Amino acid sequence: MSKPGSAGGRPQTGTGRFISGVVEGFYGRPWTMEQRTELFKREQKWGLNTYLYAPKDDYKHRMYWRDLYSAEEAEQLVALISAAKRHNVEFIYAISPGLDITFSNPKEVAALKRKLDQVKEFGCRSFSLLFDDIETEMCPADKKVFSSFAHAQVAITNAVYQHLGEPDTFLFCPTDYCAAFCTPSVSQSSYLHTVGEKLLPGVDVLWTGPKVVSHKISVESIEEVSSVLKRAPVIWDNIHANDYDPQRLFLGPYKDRPTELIPKLRGVLTNPNCEFYPNFVAIHTLATWCKANADGGQRDVEMGDEEQDPGYSPQKALTLALTDWLQEFLSTDQPGGPRRRPPARLKKESSDEEPMQTDMGESAYEPGPEENPLYTAEPLTLGDLKLLSDLFYLPYEHGPTARTMLQELDWLKNHSAAAAAAAETDKTVEWCFRAQQFDGMCEAVVQMFNRLSNAPNRSILYDLYDYICDIKSGVGLARAYVKILGGQGQPSAQLMNDDPEPWGFRGGLSGEFQRMLPGHGNRDLFRHPPMTEVYCIRPYWPADKMEVQRIFREMQGAGEGKAPLMAQPPLICDGLSAGEIPPSPQCAFVLEDEIGMCGYALALTDAKAAATTTKRAVSDSVFEDFPSVVTMHVLPRVTDPSPAKRMIGQLLSSIRSSGSRGVFCELRQSDRRMLDFYTKLGSFKPIKVAGLPQDLVAMGTSL
Missing domain, CATH: 1.20.58.240 (STAT; domain 1)
Incomplete structure (x- = not known):
């Protein structure tokens, strides 16, 4: 079991050391050698003790793991390992052979040992085998030798661990590295049970928590996985990782991990933002968290109603980190860097010194009374x-x-x-x-x-x-x-x-795809009204006819002061909702929540048929511009407009695919809810339809 009190001190030998530091394990451009050396300096200054080298885009770490390092590459790694030692940071070299290794082939095992032997010659004494983000199906040759994927991974890990002389630090990353990946659960995962029972006790296991990017990591969840693994895990924490979304960056504090976890863990490594310099906050606040138990931190009385940890305050840790980061911003990182222009006029008033001189030896420009002031x-x-x-x-x-x-x-x-x-x-x-x-x-x-x-x-x-x-x-x-x-x-x-x-506007092709999918929007961090329902948009089936009619009748009777349906003017689209006219193929969708169907959107690509059924005379000019008709109803219990917007968006896309030039809808003026909906969509505009009854409104959009 790890000793939390050592988290903030110098690295120690043996298994009692609490691993704390940084893993460079993201997808994207790896950090430079200079940046990594700067990281070691920061870790030493802040009391962290470990660096795990695992950049996904280092070819010889993952894709071409069998290839030995060239003389030039070896020189760089030797320098990097030496720099880590100078700053009392333990350098752990990780390798990811899982993309294409054949576990049962002795030549593959020999190649892996040969590669790690080379890195050992560079001065590295700590290693890690990673089997994350790979296919879980074994090849036919491995199936003949190993009873499961877990047995294959454990066998090769134990062999390499023993070949290297059972290093004090040797980490194993399982394929099922979070609770969400475990089938059917953590406690019943045969994969994890095999790892726990067969992996040699000196090998530590990496774990990301309940999810790949875990919101919170509880003491109970760590106790559960520790019981299965028969050892305390090392947390590979993705809370600040941003390689999955190029528009997001994370500069908040390390939080939602109680300091009571520290005695129950072997260590914590943060896998932060791809960009090196913005990781100041992520690493600084992790260091504060790691020292919380050892320092006997006091409860933060300024946290108000927020859930409090007696040893660690995320907001105080953030302020400490930002205060230190500010000094880095204000220091020039390169010769000839930009200098802030001093307020020349204030200086002139408070001193008899001559004005500042430019490099050309000319007097600094001073704007006139009515001219623009100099930018400061x-x-x-x-x-x-x-x-x-x-x-x-x-x-x-x-x-x-x-x-x-x-x-x-x-x-x-x-x-x-x-x-x-x-x-x-x-x-x-x-x-x-x-x-x-x-x-x-x-x-x-x-x-x-x-x-x-x-x-x-x-x-x-x-x-x-x-x-x-x-x-x-x-x-x-x-x-x-x-x-x-x-x-x-x-x-x-x-x-x-x-x-x-x-x-x-934002998003590009990725944004276009997301807006077409049913789940888009239900994970927004800001929700109004709050999203508590999960909605499903699916194609309309003939068996849905009765439910559509029920919703149609319910919506016709909704609202105070509404006239009976028979007394209201007919809409061209009413035949669709009433089941008298079937919708066009691929032009009908229904909306479902946890209770059942709660809305629908139906269309006819040729609206003339519906006009004929309702005996409504409509000029041909309308059908030339808007040959299709659409109708939609959503029950009042759906308070969030997002599902309806997604449904109508999918419907319009289908109508467009049919070759239609435009679509229109008819609404009763008493139906303020749907009028407001179509108006806020922005694409539908009022259109003139000759002979339209006085209390009806027609709106259309070109496709």
């Missing part, structure tokens, strides 16, 4: 870094400021109409006040961006630049939208136009 780059502040962290917090939550901005934007959007209708009432005053507050928060983001852009340390800036440009643009769009809602600006092309500039 203001220094970055701790508040800027706190805002930056809030905007790029953690995988399962936004920071406090980001949550507030989302809540305010949501409130302003939903109450703009009421405020406008209320004229000079208290509602208007409140709306304007909150709009002003929101604008101030947006301005703070812009100023943070400006000060970051002028920070002397360009290496950190360049790792952050794509992210801060993106958030600045997104905040700018929201800011402009609120001003439009408040009548302070004209609708801009990027917000309101059907043909926006490319920089006015």
Whole structure:
């Protein structure tokens, strides 16, 4: 069992040392040798003791694991291992042979031993075998020798471990490395039980927690897996990993892992962001967490209602990390780096010194009384870094400021109409006040961006630049939208136009795919109303006819003051909902929640047939522009508009695929809910239909 008190000290030999540090195990560009050396310095300074070398894109670590290192590569690794030793950091070399190894072939085992022997000659004394993210089906040759995949992996791991002289530190990463991968569960996993029973006791096992990227890791979950593995695991923590999403960066503190875990673990290694420099917070706060038990930390009385750990406060750890990080931002990382222009006029007033001279020997330019003042780059502040962290917090939550901005934007959007209708009432005053507050928060983001852009340390800036440009643009769009809602600006092309500039929207092809899938949106970190339901959108089947009719009848009777159905003017699309006309092939979808069917969207690619059935005379010009008709109903229990939007989006895509040029729908003016829905979609616009009854509205969209 590990000794938590050693987490913050120098690396120790033997199995009593608590492993704490960093694993470079992400997909993407590996860190440079210089960055890794800088990491060792930081680990030593902060009390961490381990570095696990496992970059997925080092060919000779994974894809070409059999190949020995060249003389030049060997020189680099020798230098890296030596640098780790100088800074009292244990260098663990990991290799991933699982993509194509044949476990039963002695030549393969020999190749693996030969490769690790070479690395041992470089001065490395700690090793790791990784079998993560590989196919679980054994080849026919291995099936003849091993009774299971776990037996094959354990056999080769034990053989290599013994060949290397049973090193003090030897890590094994299982294929089922989190609870979500275990079948049927952690306690009943035959794979994990084989690992626990057959793996030699000196080999430690890596584990990511309940999931690949675990929101929380509980003491109970670690006790469960430890019982099965017959040893305390080493946590490979992906809480700050961002290699799965190129638009996300994580600058929040290490959290949701109680310090009571420390005595129950062999160690913790963080696998952080791909970008090296933004990992300052992830590694710094992990170091604070690791030292919590040893330091006997006090309960943070400033945490309010947040769940508290008597030994560790994420918010205090974050502030400590950001305070130290600020000094790195303010130090020039390269000769000739940018310097902040001092406020020349203030200096001139407070001193009799001559004005600053330029490199050309000319006097500094001084603008005239009515000319633009010189731009002055203001220094970055701790508040800027706190805002930056809030905007790029953690995988399962936004920071406090980001949550507030989302809540305010949501409130302003939903109450703009009421405020406008209320004229000079208290509602208007409140709306304007909150709009002003929101604008101030947006301005703070812009100023943070400006000060970051002028920070002397360009290496950190360049790792952050794509992210801060993106958030600045997104905040700018929201800011402009609120001003439009408040009548302070004209609708801009990027917000309101059907043909926006490319920089006015996000996502590319990946975004297009996601918006077409049923689950898109139900894992948003900000939800209004809160998403508690899981919705399924599937194609309509003939057996759904009765349920569609039931929903249709229920929606016709909903609402106060509605006239009986027979007394209401017929809609062209009513025949679809009533089951009198079948929808066109591939042009019908239903929405289901945990209770059952709760909505539907049906279409006819040729609307003339429906018009004939309802005996409605419609001019041919309407059918030329909008040859198809659509109808949709969603029960009131579906309070989130996202599923309905996804369903209508899929339906329109199917209609477009049929070759239709456009689609229209008819709505009763009393149906405020559906009128509001189609209006907010943005693509449907009111259209003129000759002979349309007075209390009906027609809306259409081109495809």
